[in-house]
Amino acid sequence: MDLILKLWVCIVVGVMAIFAVRHWLISMRRLVGFQRPFYHDLLDSDLPAVSVIVPMHNEDMVAEQILDALLHSAYPKHLLEIIPVDDHSEDGTAAIVRRYAAQHAHIKPLFRNGGLRGKPAALNDALAVTTHEIVLVFDADYTPGADAVRALVTAFADPEVGAVMGRVVPHNGRSTLLTRLLELDRFGGYQVDQQTRYTLDLVPQFGGTAGGFRRSVALSMGGFAVRASAEDTDLTVRLYLSGWKIAYANRVECYEEVPETWDARFRQLRRWSRGHNQVLLRLGPSLLRSRYLRPLQRADALLILVVYLVPPLLLSALAAEMLLFLRGDLVLLPSLLLALFIVAYNEFGNFAPFLQIGIAGVLDGAESRLLLLPFFFFGFLFNQLAVTRGLVDALIDVVWQRDPEWVKTPRFIR
């Protein structure tokens, strides 16, 4: 019994050590190495026509903000088609969308009152009515800069690029302690992790918003998986499985609203974990066999996909440690390393470990905000619980073929 428990703790420590090495290498590479530029360093004088989809469900607090931001885009209006998708809203979203559509001919709204609710289904319906090959997606709480559409679209000048992703920056980062921590988390995740994966030609992710894809490619793959809770991860993996590349535009900043309450954050994390693990269970094996990915890319993709399995693993290792402690058989070094990894890596809910956030903070000039880093420790168990609940959801979804329940993150704009 004790031997099995010790072995389990050692295995978990081994898995965490692999992640630690990855994070260290990526952080160091971002800190001092040359970075791969994004395509907007090129000027395309022959701009393609673009469809911009904005899925909305009860978004009357933010609908005007995103539509105004898109209307102020520097992209030529005759090449731009904005499709706000009102997805079963019960508030004033539909009225706002109608008002904007009446004033601007290139806003072509889509109203969904029947069928399955949720972002993947809304995107599929919108794809059916888009008329352009390049499709960008912005969630309703996002505020793209004036140059965002033009910069993102440039990536598609490369015929190998199937999707593009911009950098997400919280605009309400100073609201609460939680938003301050999430702002740091985003710094690390984009400025360091995504950028280095793009530089090293690994597998940067398409985040489902603040980015875009080729319409024909999405349709050829059957559109978005309506049963998926993380349609972005699903599309990312299917793009790589089909041999496409994803470009990351660190320079193209898009401002988002992060959850301001712990309850909202819990639901968001749980949904991400559920969706991510669904993709792992469905597409993980195919990813390992993919003929389009190099071994390093495969390893990177695998590490990204299993990232939401780590919290349950850590919880199980903690339980094993507890039993070993009670039986007076705790082994010093593994228990020490487990504690180290819990604090240095997983306290951040798997998104960006301490070192990545610290380095991103230095690069971004975060200065005094970096002093909040130790506060992440208090969210450690919270993150573990949310992610583990998401894993349980995913297992139930896969085993019982349960229909998805799309959980929308509440808005906090004041």
Add this chain to the structure above:
Amino acid sequence: MAIGVAEPLPPTGDQLAEPHHRGGHPGDAIAAEERHATVPERHRSYRRLRPATPRSVAEGLALLVLIEAALVVRLHSLSSFFGHTALALVPPLYPRAVLMSDSYLGFRLKEISFVQASPAYWVQLVWLGGAVLVIVVALTVRQLPMPARVLAGFAAGLIGVSAYYVLVAGQPGFDGDTVSRFYVRTATTIWLLLPVLLTMVSLAVPFTLLERVGLLVGCLVIDVVFSIVRYAFFVWVLGRAGPIPMPMLYLLLGPPLDFVYVVATSSIALAHLARRLGHRDAQEAWSWT
């Protein structure tokens, strides 16, 4: 499609807020403006820091060797200071706690030897009932912040499992001396490990030698001080309340807390570095590929 080299994008709010041109002679203003007009603004997305030089790497490694050597040579004295100070901090216990010696990795360490209380059967039941009560409160009182509720529930869960184990098995697999020895060995390993960890983290970061010394020594000093306080607290709890809360204390306030010190000290160092560098040392970080 016709592709050419792009003109610089207009500066964003972020760029405009950046103090790109700190100091300088007022007469340089026009020249600076001209440069401004022709050189693309440096955006934070393209930043990187100056790469580590052989000299800075050598300095970092030499400092590591120096600190490790000092630790190895003075570990006996450090352990003696650790043990004596912790013993002085422990409130009076009965029977009296005393210092004992232990041999670990070839070092002679000082640890506190004491007899832990053996809680009566009804006290064990109270621990178990109390843990269940806290879990129920954590699950139901939604006015408290969720992380606090989860943390309280987890801590109570650990105490509940421990109380149940003691109720069923009669006694846990450790006594006071065993836990004490384990704690001192853990602390010693962490002291030896900390400089290595911090050097790994900071080697490629452009800290000055002084900052590097401050980071390593500061973190070590903070860890030693708080380890002493925690050790005294653990011994007192174990001596007065018995073994039931010990797994919770070790798993929540044991080694994880040592690494929180590392994160805290490093965050101070990184915040200082970010402030010192401003954006002056940031280089253009891209090249044509």
